[in-house]
Amino acid sequence: MIILAMLGGILTTLSMIVNSSLGKKIGVLQSTCINYIVGLICSTLVLILLGSSVKVNAETFLKMPFYIFLGGAIGVSVVYFSNIIIPKIPVVYSTLLLFVGQVVTGIIIDFFVMSEISFSKLVGAIVIIIGILYNSKIDAKEVKE
Template identity: 60%
Template sequence: MLMILLAILGGVLTTLSMIVSSTLGKKIGLIQSTIIHYIGGLIGGVFILLGIGSASAPSITDMSRMPLYIFLGGIIGVIVVYTSNIVIPKIPVVYSTLLMFSGQMLCAIIIDTIVMGDFSWQKLLGSIIVILGIFYNSKVDAKENKVVME
């Protein structure tokens, strides 16, 4: 149960983070807000590390033996923040969140298939239904907005 609550909290905080960062991006610029986002993350990470402590930090030697793709998380994170700073001001947050969730689901299905050999038609179908629902709902919203404007 704790892991479910933590996952939900992570989703809530991710959405809030995207909104705050994109709002800052509109005021000071996309790259600048992305940099501030990651500087804040660095400061927060340092405080968490100091508060929790880490007895098992890898040495530079250990890190040099790790495959290069292990270190792509930060670069991918910057791309995520930058693109969400572009997208969120242009489409409603609910659509951006659902579309990002759909992308996560499709990526998870691909990773599960490649790494674990576990493919699920039900998960794929669910992702497709969510995406189709988003497009349908956006068309309904567009028609409603057009009627209101006339």
């Protein structure tokens, strides 16, 4: 599982770089659209190759809460914003900021769902933010010199 999680992180970072490169060439919104069209094609091919089929009928869809379907909309937002951000700041900062956003969101969700807050995760997020700010000041000084 750890290897799969690391592979997911590697692929996420590579995806951000590839998508932002496409965004610079054809436009942010257009590259986001192409990203999801290619994703749809690949997902469909995987379903076909694995012999899976979508076995959900209209009744099942109507019983599902609306927020279940927000993943696609949130994914489009992630790709769109990444396509804007990646060309403007180094990839390492983008990746770390996305990570901090994930940790803080996880802390907030844990608070509302499980009524607990992880102090160590909060401290970790703050340390990473301080590290990013410190490192960006060092980078800015190097650019000026």
